Amino acid sequence: MPEKTEKMEEIKFSEQSLALVNRIIKRYPEGRQKSALLPVLHVAQAEFNGWLSPPVMDYVASLLSIKPVEVYEVASFYSMYNLEPVGTCLIEVCQTGPCWLRGSDDIVAHLENKLNIKVGETTADGMFTLKTVECLGSCGTAPMLQCGAKYHENLTTDKVDALVEDLRSANVRSTYMK
Amino acid sequence: MAKVTIDGVEVEVADGTTILNAARQIGGDLVPPAMCYYTSLKDSGGKCRVCLVKVTQGSAKDPRPMPKLVASCRTPVMDGMVVQNITSPEVLEARKGVVEFLLLNHPLDCPICDQAGECDLQNLAYEHGAAKTRYEEDRRTFEKIDIGDKIKLHMTRCILCYRCTYVADQLTDGRVHGIMNRGDKSEISTYIEKAVDNDFSGNMIDVCPVGALTDKTFRFKSRVWFTNPQDAHRDCPKCSGKVVLWMKGDDVLRVSARKDQYGEVKEYICNECRYDHKNVADWTVEGPRHIDRHSVIAQNHYERTDLLAMKKEIERQIEFEKGKTLPEPNPSLTA
Amino acid sequence: MGKKLLTENINVPGIETFEVYRKNGGYASVEKALKTMTPDEVTEEVKKSGLRGRGGAGFPAGMKWSFLDRKSEKPRYLVCNADESEPGTFKDRYLMEKMPHLLVEGMITGSYALGAKTSYIYIRGEYMYIVRILEKAIDEAYAAGFLGQNILGTGYSLDLYVHPGAGAYICGEETALLESLEGKRGNPRLKPPFPAVAGLYAAPTVVNNVETIAAVVPIVNLGGDEYAKTGIGKSTGTKLISASGHINKPGIYEIELGLPVEEFIYSDEYCGGIWKGRKMKAVVAGGSSVPILPADLILKTAKGEQRLMTYESLADGGFVSGTMLGSGGFIVYDETACIVRNLWTFARFYHHESCGQCSPCREGTGWMEKVLHRIEHGHGHSGDIDLLVDVAKKIEGNTICPLGDAAAWPVASAIRHFREEFEYHVKYPEKVKNPKHFEVEPFVSEKKLEAVGA
Numbered sequence A: 001m002p003e004k005t006e007k008m009e010e011i012k013f014s015e016q017s018l019a020l021v022n023r024i025i026k027r028y029p030e031g032r033q034k035s036a037l038l039p040v041l042h043v044a045q046a047e048f049n050g051w052l053s054p055p056v057m058d059y060v061a062s063l064l065s066i067k068p069v070e071v072y073e074v075a076s077f078y079s080m081y082n083l084e085p086v087g088t089c090l091i092e093v094c095q096t097g098p099c100w101l102r103g104s105d106d107i108v109a110h111l112e113n114k115l116n117i118k119v120g121e122t123t124a125d126g127m128f129t130l131k132t133v134e135c136l137g138s139c140g141t142a143p144m145l146q147c148g149a150k151y152h153e154n155l156t157t158d159k160v161d162a163l164v165e166d167l168r169s170a171n172v173r174s175t176y177m178k
Numbered sequence B: 001m002a003k004v005t006i007d008g009v010e011v012e013v014a015d016g017t018t019i020l021n022a023a024r025q026i027g028g029d030l031v032p033p034a035m036c037y038y039t040s041l042k043d044s045g046g047k048c049r050v051c052l053v054k055v056t057q058g059s060a061k062d063p064r065p066m067p068k069l070v071a072s073c074r075t076p077v078m079d080g081m082v083v084q085n086i087t088s089p090e091v092l093e094a095r096k097g098v099v100e101f102l103l104l105n106h107p108l109d110c111p112i113c114d115q116a117g118e119c120d121l122q123n124l125a126y127e128h129g130a131a132k133t134r135y136e137e138d139r140r141t142f143e144k145i146d147i148g149d150k151i152k153l154h155m156t157r158c159i160l161c162y163r164c165t166y167v168a169d170q171l172t173d174g175r176v177h178g179i180m181n182r183g184d185k186s187e188i189s190t191y192i193e194k195a196v197d198n199d200f201s202g203n204m205i206d207v208c209p210v211g212a213l214t215d216k217t218f219r220f221k222s223r224v225w226f227t228n229p230q231d232a233h234r235d236c237p238k239c240s241g242k243v244v245l246w247m248k249g250d251d252v253l254r255v256s257a258r259k260d261q262y263g264e265v266k267e268y269i270c271n272e273c274r275y276d277h278k279n280v281a282d283w284t285v286e287g288p289r290h291i292d293r294h295s296v297i298a299q300n301h302y303e304r305t306d307l308l309a310m311k312k313e314i315e316r317q318i319e320f321e322k323g324k325t326l327p328e329p330n331p332s333l334t335a
Numbered sequence C: 001m002g003k004k005l006l007t008e009n010i011n012v013p014g015i016e017t018f019e020v021y022r023k024n025g026g027y028a029s030v031e032k033a034l035k036t037m038t039p040d041e042v043t044e045e046v047k048k049s050g051l052r053g054r055g056g057a058g059f060p061a062g063m064k065w066s067f068l069d070r071k072s073e074k075p076r077y078l079v080c081n082a083d084e085s086e087p088g089t090f091k092d093r094y095l096m097e098k099m100p101h102l103l104v105e106g107m108i109t110g111s112y113a114l115g116a117k118t119s120y121i122y123i124r125g126e127y128m129y130i131v132r133i134l135e136k137a138i139d140e141a142y143a144a145g146f147l148g149q150n151i152l153g154t155g156y157s158l159d160l161y162v163h164p165g166a167g168a169y170i171c172g173e174e175t176a177l178l179e180s181l182e183g184k185r186g187n188p189r190l191k192p193p194f195p196a197v198a199g200l201y202a203a204p205t206v207v208n209n210v211e212t213i214a215a216v217v218p219i220v221n222l223g224g225d226e227y228a229k230t231g232i233g234k235s236t237g238t239k240l241i242s243a244s245g246h247i248n249k250p251g252i253y254e255i256e257l258g259l260p261v262e263e264f265i266y267s268d269e270y271c272g273g274i275w276k277g278r279k280m281k282a283v284v285a286g287g288s289s290v291p292i293l294p295a296d297l298i299l300k301t302a303k304g305e306q307r308l309m310t311y312e313s314l315a316d317g318g319f320v321s322g323t324m325l326g327s328g329g330f331i332v333y334d335e336t337a338c339i340v341r342n343l344w345t346f347a348r349f350y351h352h353e354s355c356g357q358c359s360p361c362r363e364g365t366g367w368m369e370k371v372l373h374r375i376e377h378g379h380g381h382s383g384d385i386d387l388l389v390d391v392a393k394k395i396e397g398n399t400i401c402p403l404g405d406a407a408a409w410p411v412a413s414a415i416r417h418f419r420e421e422f423e424y425h426v427k428y429p430e431k432v433k434n435p436k437h438f439e440v441e442p443f444v445s446e447k448k449l450e451a452v453g454a
């Protein structure tokens, strides 16, 4: 069971995010603000270090006037929400049939080698987390991976090398929001 | 009113009645088992799939059969509907499959489970299960945890019927536990440590069909069938005060709500009655509780003859499908 | 060149902007519908067009629209299903990314027909960059007076929003999608009631796939009858096919329904044949959920007739020797592909994506994945193949939503058509230890060898 590490008071959206959250809530009818939960969790994950800690989820619950358990239930259902900290760059390689046919296994093996971690792990410097995922709708440009909002397609090991270097030197947190 | 025929028995029920409840109005062996449906819990049902039945005629108006087996607990009857439960080999085969799925990751730790003897899954497996598991893989396991100081959760045993979450939503004012994760990683949890603490939260224990939620205050470890259940009541400002005292000698080992023959609580009880009155002097004892024969609590009552009769009925149906003349129906199934 | 009803202009530079899209005839359907037709007349054209849902099930769109409860006091909703997560399917992405205004236009015309005042596009969360593209297109449409209050002065008003999911294939199932749109876990609902009566917020709702909604644009522009002239029989119009796997030209192709499968695979206009000069072994024609067919059966039906890209022709032979058009996810396998490994990846997918609500799917998908993993990695035993068939059978038809069937069909069909390959894995565990076993040494059917006397 995760520990409560941060205090509730420390968690607050930036003004810009808060404005965005309020715009999101307005998309749904009065009293249906719970509908905003998925998009707001995306905003929260992007803003609070790439994962949803229990206090962050409690904060989202308070913004939407719902019970914390409703947020936990939802956050734990969807695969894009990280319930544990992840590296600065989360690399997600698709491994479903069509990608496998075009060599996704080799891409995964190459990344494991290069980053010296196994799938599911984070590099010691906290830079990269490697994950395998299921079909991302890019089967015609397989093999592919997603990092943040960006799709990297028609991968070769050379392209992967270049990408890893780029990500390392840029050193910005990958988020789905950008 | 709607007229519906289930395994050859006709019954007239109010519009909107589900097939399951229509069958319960007939009673007996043709009543489908139910592991997730719970009459008094809104939205319950449809999930476990043990109550699947075959609708061979949709209604008098539209006599077409339904293309798939349907969950009897959530399918309303129509006038002129014809349903097969234990007279359909397809239903029995599907149900056997469902029972196997429910048992797949179940620890089968009945010998050490508090629920043994009053577990719906144990009863179900006994009636419908195969003798041997075909599952070679490791079973899913979870640590047992306390949710609050009165309830223990053995998630490993949970069949994800969702009943306890409906109790928390519909009977208490602040649900703090729920279903986390998805697929076969789903689990009942509070996610972060939180006590389930509410006047009516104890009812989660009674609605749980298996031994996943148990009463930590069940004082002496004792097999249910060594206890002596007594109906009793007290004046309670919060609830009906109608309970069952599970006694050994003069000791009240446990207090629970009263269940009907289908294992359902009709009158929920408050936590005070459940946990804080373990003294027989607090109660007016009405007399011994009648335990339905469908449970293995009534051990000696459990006869395999029902199954034999069922098998005969299936053979009869198969003969019929082969185009042969229909032999006389088995009286024990239609009576 | 086949006729293109959706993507004719997709390569026009700047077509993703309102300006260029409009210059190329965009939003004509909105003008025509709102200014010259009643909502019911629009629905009538969709009915006449014979358009069938492009999301997978192929349900006639006009009929679905006519089921919408119009007597209800509640607001009505049109929800676009852009969850696109079926392995092998990536056409909606292409359409939305390249021509966002086509979807926006279809949403406006469709919402008008259904009397919706608020509509949503539910898009899978991984497509977040497309959310930005769609939002930009929507902003442009508002600015041009095609969305918002009193559109084009006709008195009709509509708000349109994009709602991202967060990683869950099951949210493509329409009732799970609605739950998710309400901010809940993506658990499919029990039906009835159907969304047409009680959908989003328990109000009457139509859920349609991106491509279905886009097709409303040419239908209104041309008229339903004219649209129906393209295609064959009950398979009218054009269809976007996502082609992937071992072909020379993977990608999206808009085809006229009725195109011979053989032409689609081998013509340079489409897939351009099998890569590396290899032979074709099998095809999954409609996304991972539909039955896989061996090369001979995908080209010709069991009766020896040429197989066409239509709902009917692909389904010819039922589950014994046919398949389905499904979502149009066309995955091609060459002779080096291992059917068992492919199936294992599919089984892993369904296991990962099961919502876990009902027991056959929750438990059965994981079981099948484990058994397949075992076989593929050389630890299978002789009973495993029949066990798989039996587990698949016990899931199929017994679950709340069709994901259970979708998980069972690929297993049943792969074993039906490629049983020998499964047996090979059990018989020669050493040979399959290398994950690329059939690339090293392609599988050759022993039965076929015997037949030619080798």
Ligand SMILES: Cc1cc2nc3c(=O)[nH]c(=O)nc-3n(C[C@H](O)[C@H](O)[C@H](O)COP(=O)(O)O)c2cc1C
Pocket (backbone or CB within 6 Å): C052, C053, C054, C055, C056, C057, C058, C059, C061, C081, C082, C083, C084, C085, C086, C169, C170, C171, C172, C173, C174, C175, C207, C208, C209, C210, C212, C213, C401, C402, C403, C406
């Ligand atoms: C498990 C599952 C996943 C589905 N995924 C999608 C999807 O990603 N996109 C889609 O349009 N339809 C999907 N469908 C079909 C939808 O339930 C629904 O039939 C469809 O959106 C209706 O639109 P249409 O009639 O325009 O095809 C899925 C169905 C199931 C059972």
Ligand code: SF4
Pocket (backbone or CB within 6 Å): B157, B158, B159, B160, B161, B162, B163, B164, B165, B188, B204, B207, B208, B209, B210, B212, B213
């Ligand atoms: S804990 Fe018991 S009541 Fe709750 S979901 Fe599990 S089996 Fe059902």
Ligand code: SF4
Pocket (backbone or CB within 6 Å): C170, C187, C188, C353, C354, C355, C356, C357, C358, C359, C361, C362, C399, C400, C401, C402, C403, C404
């Ligand atoms: S079939 Fe699978 S995905 Fe569908 S409701 Fe049941 S468990 Fe969920």
Ligand code: FES
Pocket (backbone or CB within 6 Å): A094, A095, A096, A097, A098, A099, A100, A134, A135, A136, A137, A138, A139, A142, A144, C087, C088, C089
């Ligand atoms: S299988 Fe990898 S994107 Fe579809």
Ligand code: FES
Pocket (backbone or CB within 6 Å): B033, B034, B035, B036, B037, B045, B046, B047, B048, B049, B050, B051, B052, B071, B072, B073, B074
């Ligand atoms: S009791 Fe009907 S599905 Fe569980």
